[in-house]
Amino acid sequence: MDDFFSRITLIDVHQNLIRNIVSLKASEDLFDDLTDDPDERALAQQAESDANPYLYQSHSPEIHRPFEEAIWFNAIIWPFRNWRISRFSDGSFGVWYGSDTIETTVYETAYHWYRGLLTDAGFNKERVVIERKLYSVRCRAALWDVRHLLEDYPLLIHKTDYSFTQLVGSRMHREGHPGLFTASVRHEHGHLYALLNPNVLSNPRHHSYLTYTLEDGQVIVEKTQGEVWLEIGVYEM
Numbered sequence: 689m690d691d692f693f694s695r696i697t698l699i700d701v702h703q704n705l706i707r708n709i710v711s712l713k714a715s716e717d718l719f720d721d722l723t724d725d726p727d728e729r730a731l732a733q734q735a736e737s738d739a740n741p742y743l744y745q746s747h748s749p750e751i752h753r754p755f756e757e758a759i760w761f762n763a764i765i766w767p768f769r770n771w772r773i774s775r776f777s778d779g780s781f782g783v784w785y786g787s788d789t790i791e792t793t794v795y796e797t798a799y800h801w802y803r804g805l806l807t808d809a810g811f812n813k814e815r816v817v818i819e820r821k822l823y824s825v826r827c828r829a830a831l832w833d834v835r836h837l838l839e840d841y842p843l844l845i846h847k848t849d850y851s852f853t854q855l856v857g858s859r860m861h862r863e864g865h866p867g868l869f870t871a872s873v874r875h876e877h878g879h880l881y882a883l884l885n886p887n888v889l890s891n892p893r894h895h896s897y898l899t900y901t902l903e904d905g906q907v908i909v910e911k912t913q914g915e916v917w918l919e920i921g922v923y924e925m
Contacts, residue, residue, distance in 0.1 A: 689855065692841055699833040699869055704824045705786035705881055706895065707763050708793035711819035763823035763892035775850050776857030776868065776882045783857065784867075784883040790822060790896075792878030794918060798900060798907045799874045799925045806902065812922070816902045822895040827881065829866040829888035835879075838871055845873045860884055874925070 764784065773779040787793045797820065806812045834856075838844050843852035860868060866885040872878030883889065901908040902922070909918040 692837065692856075693859070695837060697833045697836070698830045700830050701827050701869065701881070703788065703827060705788060705827050706790055706793050707784070707786045707823045707825050707892075708790075708797045708820055708898070709762060709766070709823070711821040711897065759823065759892050759894060762821075763825050764886050764889045768886050773850075775853050775873070776860070778854045778858060780858075781861045781884065784886070784889065786825065786827075786881050786883070787872065788879055788881075790898075791918070792872050792875040792880070793822070794898065794909055795875035795878065795920065796872060796880070798909070798920050801900060802902065802907060802922055803925055812902070814902070818900045820898040820900060822898065824893045824895045825889050826891040827883070827889055829883070829885070831881070831883075832860065832865060832868040834868060834870050845871055847873055857882070857884070 767784045768782040771777065771779055771782045774783055774785070777783045785796070787796070801818065802812060806816060834841075834844060841852070843849060844856075846852075856868070861884050864885075866888045867881060867883035870880050870882070872880045896911065898917075899910045899913065901910070905922050907920045907922065908916055909920070911917045
């Protein structure tokens with residue numbers, strides 16, 4: 689491991705990245721289970737807003753801020769508040785994953801949708817449809833670049849064994865590094881950005897919607913309803 693870390697280089701990233709998540713179409717009052725009194729809910733919302741650093745960064749009129757904040761939360765903050773075991777995390781901290789192309793995010797998320805959620809739930813033989821929402825998010829950070837180490841350390845891109853990459857992620861997190869730039873495991877020639885610090889991400893904007901349909905051993909991806917954009921065979925995953 690010491691040799692690996694001694695060979696890491698840095699890359700200065702100043703660009704937009706794509707974040708691909710399950711579509712959240714319905715808004716929700718987060719405080720309606722605490723009280724039935726609308727004045728008390730408003731007070732709780734105000735207290736939450738006062739403690740929210742995003743609102744201090746916003747210069748938009750107040751009427752637009754709830755919509756901005758929802759985008760900011762969904763596109764940036766969600767994985768830092770909802771920790772999951774993943775390629776670079778053992779589940780004890782959050783990691784934000786994105787890419788510089790839509791196609792790479794599709795290959796990555798389609799794999800986890802099919803191999804994780806659907807297969808684990810026993811729905812991998814049925815026709816299933818899910819909506820996805822894409823955001824464009826600005827990244828400004830000096831990231832660990834490990835692409836030149838992939839040949840010497842093949843566990844960096846192993847399809848199922850995350851033991852090595854989780855050690856890498858744990859050290860990044862422990863030492864306060866903002867993130868890492870590497871090759872995508874699911875999409876040939878694609879790149880993956882694994883970020884551990886939300887402060888290097890900003891200016892989230894809604895980009896587009898996608899629809900994934902699992903049918904006849906294929907994940908069919910549509911940008912426009914009824915028009916197939918991409919097909920991914922589940923046995924290729």
